[in-house]
Amino acid sequence: xxxxxxxxxxxxxxxxxxxxxxxxxxxxxxxxxxxxxxxxxxxxxxxxxxxxxxxxxxxxxxxxxxxxxxxxxxxxxxxxxxxxxxxxxxxxxxxxxxxxxxxxxxxxxxxxxxxxxxxxxxxxxxxxxxxxxxxxxxxxxxxxxxxxxxxxxxxxxxxxxxxxxxxxxxxxxxxxxxxxxxxxxxxxxxxxxxxxxxxxxxxxxxxxxxxxxxxxxxxxxxxxxxxxxxxxxxxx
Numbered sequence: 001x002x003x004x005x006x007x008x009x010x011x012x013x014x015x016x017x018x019x020x021x022x023x024x025x026x027x028x029x030x031x032x033x034x035x036x037x038x039x040x041x042x043x044x045x046x047x048x049x050x051x052x053x054x055x056x057x058x059x060x061x062x063x064x065x066x067x068x069x070x071x072x073x074x075x076x077x078x079x080x081x082x083x084x085x086x087x088x089x090x091x092x093x094x095x096x097x098x099x100x101x102x103x104x105x106x107x108x109x110x111x112x113x114x115x116x117x118x119x120x121x122x123x124x125x126x127x128x129x130x131x132x133x134x135x136x137x138x139x140x141x142x143x144x145x146x147x148x149x150x151x152x153x154x155x156x157x158x159x160x161x162x163x164x165x166x167x168x169x170x171x172x173x174x175x176x177x178x179x180x181x182x183x184x185x186x187x188x189x190x191x192x193x194x195x196x197x198x199x200x201x202x203x204x205x206x207x208x209x210x211x212x213x214x215x216x217x218x219x220x221x222x223x224x225x226x227x228x229x230x231x232x233x234x235x236x
Contacts, residue, residue, distance in 0.1 A: 007104075010051045011077045012124055024114060028104040033097050040081060040095040048105045050081040055101025056182055059093045060191070070192040071136060073098060073182065075163060079128060083108040099183070143194055150236040151193040152203050156213070157233055159184070160224050177214070180222045207232075 007013050007021045007028065016024075030053065033039065039057065040046060050057075052074055059080065060070045071093060074080055080095055083106070097103075106114070115122040135158075142154045164178035186204065187197045207213045212232060214223040 007051075007053070009053065009077050010079070011128060012051065012079055012121060014077070015120060015124065016118065020118065027110045027114075028106055030102060030104040033101050033103050035097050035099045035101075037097045038094060039097065039103065040093075042092045042094070046081075047083045047108055048081050049079060049083050049107075049111055050095070051104045051106065052076055052078050052080075053102040053104055055103075056098035057101060057103075058096045058098045060096070061093055068094075068191055069194060070188070071139065072132075073159070073162075073192075075182070079125075081105075083111055147236070148193065148195050148199055149203055149206075150233070151195070152189070152200065152207075153229065153233040153236060155189065155193055156207075156222075156224055157229055160226055160229065164224065164226070176225050176227045177223055178226055180224065184222065 007025060013021060013024065028051065033055075039050060040048075054076050056076075057074045057078070057080065058070055059072045059074065060068050062068060115125065139154075139158075142151050146154070159180055159182065160178055163180050163182040165181045185197075186200045189204075190197045190200045193200070204213060210228070210232070212225055212228045214225075215221065
């Protein structure tokens with residue numbers, strides 16, 4: 001896939017025409033970053049906007065005791081980082097590649113020129129940041145006031161919306177099933193809901209018996225019955 005096609009997948013530029021993307025392409029250097037690489041941290045003085053062209057990036061914070069708490073997982077098309085007065089809501093967080101990823105960068109001067117010349121990009125950026133802050137606020141509210149089960153249901157719903165793909169099937173009973181197109185372990189789920197792996201495994205077993213999830217295992221794809229998941233979340 002050429003760089004122009006990668007740029008068209010970035011949410012920030014998704015509404016731009018090919019000719020506009022060609023003008024942006026030279027100022028957005030692209031780099032392949034290996035899985036497990038820390039791209040940004042609260043200790044780095046990097047004022048750069050990062051665009052995920054492919055792969056996934058985990059945003060997390062550290063507790064006073066050094067425990068990691070995952071705030072979000074960003075996939076292809078998402079943006080993170082901060083440049084001057086422009087921020088995506090990921091400041092004071094660590095950003096780590098969840099898998100081998102292709103990332104491109106834009107510095108402050110380049111970004112200011114882009115939004116000056118293309119007001120639609122500025123509006124798109126504001127919309128993206130607003131949605132990101134709303135998601136984080138909602139997550140923190142669930143973390144503070146909900147049971148572990150409800151936090152898990154909320155997380156699965158969020159992941160299904162962001163990374164869910166419908167399973168091709170000729171069986172009408174299968175149409176509501178989707179598969180998370182992202183590898184995730186019970187331990188990683190636990191880090192995202194403030195729990196421990198054993199509790200997550202037990203709860204996922206319960207959800208399997210309830211017909212909400214299928215084939216849950218270490219590094220195996222999680223399949224979700226979206227309608228039942230949504231109903232369970234509403235009833236909690």
